[in-house]
Amino acid sequence: MxxxxxxxxxxxxxxxxxxxxxxxxxxxxxxxxxxxxxxxxxxxxxxxxxxxxxxxxxxxxxxxxxxxxxxxxxxxxxxxxxxxxxxxxxxxxxxxxxxxxxxxxTGGYIPATDADDDMTILAKAVMIGKRTMEQQQRKITEQQTRIVELEPKARFADAVAASDDTCLVGELAKMLLQNGIPVGQNRLFRLLRAEGYLGKSGSNRNMPTQRAMELGLFRIKETTVTHADGHTTVSRTPKVTGKGQRYFIDRYRGRTQPSLEAGA
CATH class of the missing domain: 3.10.260 (Mlu1-box Binding Protein; DNA-binding Domain)
Structure with missing residues (x-):
């Protein structure tokens, strides 16, 4: 009150x-x-x-x-x-x-009576106006404080999302851990498979699904490997994009370890 x-x-x-x-x-x-x-x-x-x-x-x-x-x-x-x-x-x-x-x-009501002259009414209005400005200033100060608190996180998130830098799923797990999300590399792979971001079986296991690629969350790095007998194979590695890093940090922030395991 x-x-x-x-x-x-x-x-x-x-x-x-x-x-x-x-x-x-x-x-x-x-x-x-x-x-x-x-x-x-x-x-x-x-x-x-x-x-x-x-x-x-x-x-x-x-x-x-x-x-x-x-x-x-x-x-x-x-x-x-x-x-x-x-x-x-x-x-x-x-x-x-x-x-x-x-x-x-206005934060107040000015009930004028017959006994009130113009100066009395004006004084009441000034008092209410002052109180209103004080309330607005408090709100502005609170908002500015909140903006200052969030600004570093927002700058980091925007920079990551706009970045062309990709990272491995294991590196994403470390980022999640730094943001208070208790998950390791293996558990994160299980979680991404369970939630349909990575394939579950065969040659597509741990490869980004069509949905994940359309969302721009992953890229696939292909590396040609030459073996001792001269034949070559292509190694495919999922890399998480800057947009994907921000997406998964936002998605899993606030989850506890049991809920992560439940999604695995």
Whole structure:
């Protein structure tokens, strides 16, 4: 919860509200019940657990006596539907069309009264504007911090994906291990076969499947080998492309060793 209770005026009746850490509004239950003509007894029976709670923050409620019950926006709508007062519909429209949009847009509501002069209204607006800018600055700072944390990883991943450098499957296993993915070369071969990236049998065993080649994850290195008797053979070795390295790191990040073994 934030550290400020806002007081709104509905036809001379007070409605106190505050927002939680996510910016969602909560209303003092007694105020809403008084406006709607609803008995405050058994409110917990009428609302779900996530729609009603006690205000426990002493910095918010520093008045004598027990801190009041507060209700969420969905909880308020439930009470409005239970009300038999003709003003209930007007109250709901006031909350939904005036109070909530202003809270979510500016971080506050400016309830002008007949006693407020232009300077008072302006002072309230400046206070709300300052609070809104502070909230936006906090969000920007958090986003910038997150960008700084992710930037090295993003640069590395982009560089690898754009690179023409290929690596052996064993080298990919080492990369995965460095990224916290517990897998060795043999287990990685089993996993790639099981998930359809490498062939499973015959001359195609451990060779990239058509699907893997179309995704650009592998290249095949062919090496001509001349034997002692003069005949030659062609050795075929799967190499993981830069795009493939990033693909498999992203795919297997967060897996635990048992799940890797399950996929083998």
């Amino acid at each position: 934030n550290n400020e209770i806002q007081r709104f005026d509905f036809r001379g009746a007070s409605l106190r509200t505050l927002t939680d850490e996510a910016g969602e509004p909560w209303f003092v239950a007694k105020d809403a019940c008084d406006i709607l003509g609803i008995d405050t007894n058994h409110l917990r029976d009428a609302l779900d657990d996530d729609e009603i709670t006690n205000l426990r923050n002493s910095e918010v409620w520093n008045q004598p006596g027990r801190a009041p019950l507060i209700i969420s926006e969905p909880g308020l709508y439930k009470l409005i539907m239970r009300s038999r007062k003709p003003e209930a519909k007007e109250f709901q429209r006031w909350v939904t069309h005036e109070v909530l949009p202003q809270i979510r847009k």
